[in-house]
Amino acid sequence: MSVHIGGKPGDIAERVLLPGDPMRAKWIAETFLEDAVCYTQVRGMLGFTGTWKGERVSVQGSGMGMPSASIYTHELINEYGVKSVIRIGSCGALADDLNLGDVIAAIGSSTDSNMNRYRFEGVVDYAPVADFGLLRTAVEKGEAAGIPIRVGQILAADTFYNDRPDITDRLADYGILAVEMESAAIYTIAARYKAKALTILTVSDHIKRGEAMDSAQREQGFSNMVKIGLDTAIAGA
Numbered sequence: 001m002s003v004h005i006g007g008k009p010g011d012i013a014e015r016v017l018l019p020g021d022p023m024r025a026k027w028i029a030e031t032f033l034e035d036a037v038c039y040t041q042v043r044g045m046l047g048f049t050g051t052w053k054g055e056r057v058s059v060q061g062s063g064m065g066m067p068s069a070s071i072y073t074h075e076l077i078n079e080y081g082v083k084s085v086i087r088i089g090s091c092g093a094l095a096d097d098l099n100l101g102d103v104i105a106a107i108g109s110s111t112d113s114n115m116n117r118y119r120f121e122g123v124v125d126y127a128p129v130a131d132f133g134l135l136r137t138a139v140e141k142g143e144a145a146g147i148p149i150r151v152g153q154i155l156a157a158d159t160f161y162n163d164r165p166d167i168t169d170r171l172a173d174y175g176i177l178a179v180e181m182e183s184a185a186i187y188t189i190a191a192r193y194k195a196k197a198l199t200i201l202t203v204s205d206h207i208k209r210g211e212a213m214d215s216a217q218r219e220q221g222f223s224n225m226v227k228i229g230l231d232t233a234i235a236g237a
């Protein structure tokens, strides 16, 4: 058991899907995994291990925002020997040509978080990036399943409600596809501890157009992302 995860050594697979929402972790375990067992309920941040296509996979809620996601990423890698983490989350689109339900894979994650300025003493603007092997696999799995994946850079933001639309517009001008709240920290911590990381997102709303998915669209859209995440996690196993 680590400080924030209740599982015993060996309870967690080497490959973990990381949704922010612990109830999404439960839904994934119940809907997609065989023989899923809940290994932690600490703070209600549920984690499950089961099998997908015969291979062991875990799915762990990571909470909202980089402080929370950092804790789970750190403990999974350092206390449970996790080798790869695939975040599967919702995001708000900025790019005009993205639509609700589209799936994005984040090749890189810009951020307004101060974590890496602190880590690198403001001397370097570190660029958190995805593991290339996981990214390539996710794109291939998406193509094979007929689910196109848009690859590009996203913003990991410290705020969900933000009163700087001018900055958001400028980020869109510079090619940022969408906004979520965890990927930069997950990429950075995975790099530090020699694990692999990827973020796959479903567009749940469009920030510039003010559109939002309804619950039926959410479930179908998230299913596509989850299947790609699971297929990517077990590839090469």
Ligand SMILES: O=P(O)(O)O[C@H]1O[C@H](CO)[C@@H](O)[C@H]1O
Pocket: 019, 020, 021, 063, 064, 065, 088, 089, 090, 091, 160, 180, 181, 182
């Ligand atoms: O859908 P999840 O994975 O929680 O991700 C997104 O949703 C939350 C905000 O509503 C933030 O955690 C953001 O990153």
Ligand SMILES: O=c1cc[nH]c(=O)[nH]1
Pocket: 090, 091, 092, 093, 160, 179, 180, 181, 204, 205, 207
């Ligand atoms: O972080 C997020 C997630 C979904 N939609 C947003 O606008 N932001």
